Amino acid sequence: MKSVSPISKKAHKSAPTPAPAKMQQKAAKAIVKNAAPKKVQQKVVKKAAKPAAKSSATSSAVKAKTTKPTASTSTSKAVHQQPQTSSQKNGMKDVSASVSKKFRLEPKLLIKTHDLMIKSRVLEERLIRMYKQSQGYFWLGGPGEEAFQAPLGLLIHKGKGPQFDFMHFHYRAGAPMLAMGMDPIDAMRQMANVATDPFSGGRNFVSHYSRREWNVVPVTSTIETQYLTAIGSGIAQKRAGGKGITIVTGGDAGTAEGDFASCLIWASRPGNELPMLIIVTNNQFGISTPAATQHGEKNVADRGKAFGIRTATINGNDVEESTFALREAMEYVRKERKPFLLEARVSRLYGHSSATGANFIGNEEDPIVTFENQLEASGVMSRKDMDALREKYTAEMLEQSKQVRNEPMPDASTIYDHTYAGQKGKYW
Amino acid sequence: MANMAQAIRMALHYGEKNLGLKDVFGEDVGPPLGGVFTATQGVECAWNAPLDERGIIGAAMGLAFAGDRCVAEIQFSDYIYNTIDLLKLAGNQCWASNGDWNLPMTVMTPTGSGIRGSIYHSHSFEATATHIPGWKIVMPSNPLDAYGLMLACLKDENPTLYLKPKALMRIRGTEQIPGEPPLTAEGEKQLKEMIDAPLGDRSKWRPKWPELTDYTVEIGKGKIVHEGEHVTVVTYGRMVPIAVQAAEQMAEEGVTAEVIDMRTLWPYDWEMISGSIRKTRRVIFLNEETEVTNFGEHLIRRTVDELFYELEARPKLVAGTFTPGVGLADPLEMACVPQLNHVLDAIREVAAERA
Numbered sequence: 001m002k003s004v005s006p007i008s009k010k011a012h013k014s015a016p017t018p019a020p021a022k023m024q025q026k027a028a029k030a031i032v033k034n035a036a037p038k039k040v041q042q043k044v045v046k047k048a049a050k051p052a053a054k055s056s057a058t059s060s061a062v063k064a065k066t067t068k069p070t071a072s073t074s075t076s077k078a079v080h081q082q083p084q085t086s087s088q089k090n091g092m093k094d095v096s097a098s099v100s101k102k103f104r105l106e107p108k109l110l111i112k113t114h115d116l117m118i119k120s121r122v123l124e125e126r127l128i129r130m131y132k133q134s135q136g137y138f139w140l141g142g143p144g145e146e147a148f149q150a151p152l153g154l155l156i157h158k159g160k161g162p163q164f165d166f167m168h169f170h171y172r173a174g175a176p177m178l179a180m181g182m183d184p185i186d187a188m189r190q191m192a193n194v195a196t197d198p199f200s201g202g203r204n205f206v207s208h209y210s211r212r213e214w215n216v217v218p219v220t221s222t223i224e225t226q227y228l229t230a231i232g233s234g235i236a237q238k239r240a241g242g243k244g245i246t247i248v249t250g251g252d253a254g255t256a257e258g259d260f261a262s263c264l265i266w267a268s269r270p271g272n273e274l275p276m277l278i279i280v281t282n283n284q285f286g287i288s289t290p291a292a293t294q295h296g297e298k299n300v301a302d303r304g305k306a307f308g309i310r311t312a313t314i315n316g317n318d319v320e321e322s323t324f325a326l327r328e329a330m331e332y333v334r335k336e337r338k339p340f341l342l343e344a345r346v347s348r349l350y351g352h353s354s355a356t357g358a359n360f361i362g363n364e365e366d367p368i369v370t371f372e373n374q375l376e377a378s379g380v381m382s383r384k385d386m387d388a389l390r391e392k393y394t395a396e397m398l399e400q401s402k403q404v405r406n407e408p409m410p411d412a413s414t415i416y417d418h419t420y421a422g423q424k425g426k427y428w
Numbered sequence: 429m430a431n432m433a434q435a436i437r438m439a440l441h442y443g444e445k446n447l448g449l450k451d452v453f454g455e456d457v458g459p460p461l462g463g464v465f466t467a468t469q470g471v472e473c474a475w476n477a478p479l480d481e482r483g484i485i486g487a488a489m490g491l492a493f494a495g496d497r498c499v500a501e502i503q504f505s506d507y508i509y510n511t512i513d514l515l516k517l518a519g520n521q522c523w524a525s526n527g528d529w530n531l532p533m534t535v536m537t538p539t540g541s542g543i544r545g546s547i548y549h550s551h552s553f554e555a556t557a558t559h560i561p562g563w564k565i566v567m568p569s570n571p572l573d574a575y576g577l578m579l580a581c582l583k584d585e586n587p588t589l590y591l592k593p594k595a596l597m598r599i600r601g602t603e604q605i606p607g608e609p610p611l612t613a614e615g616e617k618q619l620k621e622m623i624d625a626p627l628g629d630r631s632k633w634r635p636k637w638p639e640l641t642d643y644t645v646e647i648g649k650g651k652i653v654h655e656g657e658h659v660t661v662v663t664y665g666r667m668v669p670i671a672v673q674a675a676e677q678m679a680e681e682g683v684t685a686e687v688i689d690m691r692t693l694w695p696y697d698w699e700m701i702s703g704s705i706r707k708t709r710r711v712i713f714l715n716e717e718t719e720v721t722n723f724g725e726h727l728i729r730r731t732v733d734e735l736f737y738e739l740e741a742r743p744k745l746v747a748g749t750f751t752p753g754v755g756l757a758d759p760l761e762m763a764c765v766p767q768l769n770h771v772l773d774a775i776r777e778v779a780a781e782r783a
Contacts, residue, residue: 162495200526201526217490217493218524228514229487229490229517232498233494235451235496236491236495265483417526
């Protein structure tokens with residue numbers, strides 16, 4: 001049961017096949033470990049509201065969320081605070097709860113965001129299945145971050161060059177890539193490391209996206225170096241003027257690296273502040289290590305305050321809260337040409353990566369479950385429509401994964417290609 | 429008669445006026461100092477960065493991603509070691525993206541010994557640098573090459589590492605940089621007045637640049653700086669003038685050494701090196717890096733692989749000692765790093781070895 005997605009009954013069809021017994025044992029241990037930090041997470045999320053409300057730098061939208069709880073905030077808290085049912089105690093969340101919500105976003109955008117979230121989740125689950133069927137060597141990605149990553153993707157000003165947004169993503173950015181127009185099959189191609197992989201030609205791990213046409217610089221496995229490279233495009237965009245900004249994303253564990261501190265310092269040099277939206281998606285873990293055992297700061301975003309950087313800590317499992325916070329932060333960065341540090345508390349539903357089993361972790365909030373319950377209870381979408389959407393994507397991506405099976409592997413003779421710009425074959 | 433620091437300065441100025449160079453940055457690179465070796469003095473686009481090597485390399489990468497050409501300085505190569513993973517990333521972005529991205533950026537850093545810099549201002553970096561694919565690596569040995577190699581770096585579409593041999597930063601050239609005043613004492617004085625910042629308050633000082641023109645030393649091309657018949661000495665950077673001095677002395681003993689200044693460490697001029705070895709059949713690889721996993725060892729390996737049956741003596745490496753640092757005291761530094769007498773002994777030994 002633990003390896004089954006709870007989104008809908010039909011969703012079970014696309015859930016990964018059960019892991020080997022040994023792996024399941026490991027996953028069970030991980031779930032037990034995760035139980036305690038979950039309590040910590042709830043506590044911290046609630047506490048996060050206080051400093052955000054007091055901060056004069058906090059955006060009005062975020063203030064509204066934190067000082068005067070709206071339906072959105074209270075709903076997300078309600079999800080956190082619901083008494084556990086027997087199924088939750090067994091590692092699954094209760095999906096029967098219907099939570100009515102008065103949305104502030106237009107239904108059209110809610111439906112679009114939901115579409116993107118489902119597309120992203122189905123893709124991740126397809127990639128996991130490909131990994132488990134030996135159609136790839138390794139999986140990692142962003143299931144659990146959709147309520148934040150999808151709104152982020154929909155707000156990106158896509159294009160090439162400093163007048164458009166520059167993305168320095170980490171490896172949980174499937175939803176923004178889909179929002180920007182990525183065909184899911186391209187992610188599958190990278191998973192299968194075939195020659196048609198448009199991001200690396202079969203050279204890099206899955207979710208290591210790269211697309212020059214969209215200002216998406218290559219995702220690295222180094223955890224935090226993107227906070228350094230972001231400085232440079234920030235400098236170029238400050239000089240260029242216009243509305244283009246630099247967006248950098250990373251996880252909470254990696255903020256322990258000095259590179260994160262470097263980013264804050266360089267982004268806030270007096271008189272040379274940079275137009276950077278610095279994002280930390282905080283899932284409370286570094287692989288298996290709980291953040292609460294390593295980080296004394298209440299919120300990662302608080303570190304920005306020492307540099308005079310505007311900050312906010314939000315519930316990234318809430319679509320509306322994420323959307324409004326991102327809008328506010330982006331508007332500030334685009335207009336003022338100064339940095340904003342945004343911390344989003346998110347879930348991590350399949351663990352860190354395939355290195356920890358890539359099995360469904362049942363004791364964390366699933367933002368899609370939360371959102372779908374709200375959409376259904378509020379009459380924005382019907383369960384039938386939501387299930388049909390998921391079924392459609394599941395079928396489409398299954399076919400795409402079959403297509404990838406027939407695509408060629410890269411030729412060994414190409415190993416030296418592109419060591420240098422424009423170079424083919426051995427260079428020396 | 430520019431010195432190497434002035435030559436680099438003039439190249440950067442030419443770059444910012446003609447080659448789209450937008451940023452020269454690093455620790456103390458901008459006014460008022462203009463670099464600890466004054467190599468960036470007066471350059472308009474030079475600015476001071478936080479004391480943060482990782483931030484400097486990361487910023488250079490980001491600028492290159494955005495299409496802005498820059499030269500980032502690490503104040504001493506001893507301090508570049510904490511950026512190794514970033515250098516690896518910069519070197520692999522083109523390859524990792526299957527050719528979609530390339531990073532036109534230059535990192536320059538003073539390297540090697542010779543200024544009594546003790547443990548953390550004397551180390552070399554080329555053994556590590558040449559181990560990182562995706563970079564082009566140059567090291568000049570004279571002011572004209574310093575100018576021409578910098579222009580080559582600024583025109584290249586890849587990450588380029590410009591190693592400045594710090595012991596040579598004040599040596600004066602014997603070849604004129606296109607546009608600099610005549611190579612006379614008067615010309616030297618004139619250039620100094622034009623582009624050297626005065627002591628004291630520099631807030632109102634602006635350089636008066638000579639009318640510089642393009643001069644590019646092609647990356648990957650070495651230069652034979654002393655012709656000979658009996659032994660080939662392959663070297664670069666600070667060791668070039670020492671090798672030439674040794675060759676001149678050995679000529680008096682009847683042994684002629686051919687000295688090759690590699691100028692580019694990667695990609696290197698194997699055609700020139702192998703051609704010379706085929707002629708002399710004896711070779712010495714000379715540099716001041718620590719001797720274990722030294723770049724010269726790679727060159728010896730290739731020599732053995734491709735030229736073994738043409739050799740009349742064992743190829744030899746003359747390099748720095750494998751010690752954790754370069755000692756400060758005179759006898760210690762001179763024991764750590766090859767000196768003239770070491771090179772002379774090596775040439776005598778290799779020339780005398782029976783085939």
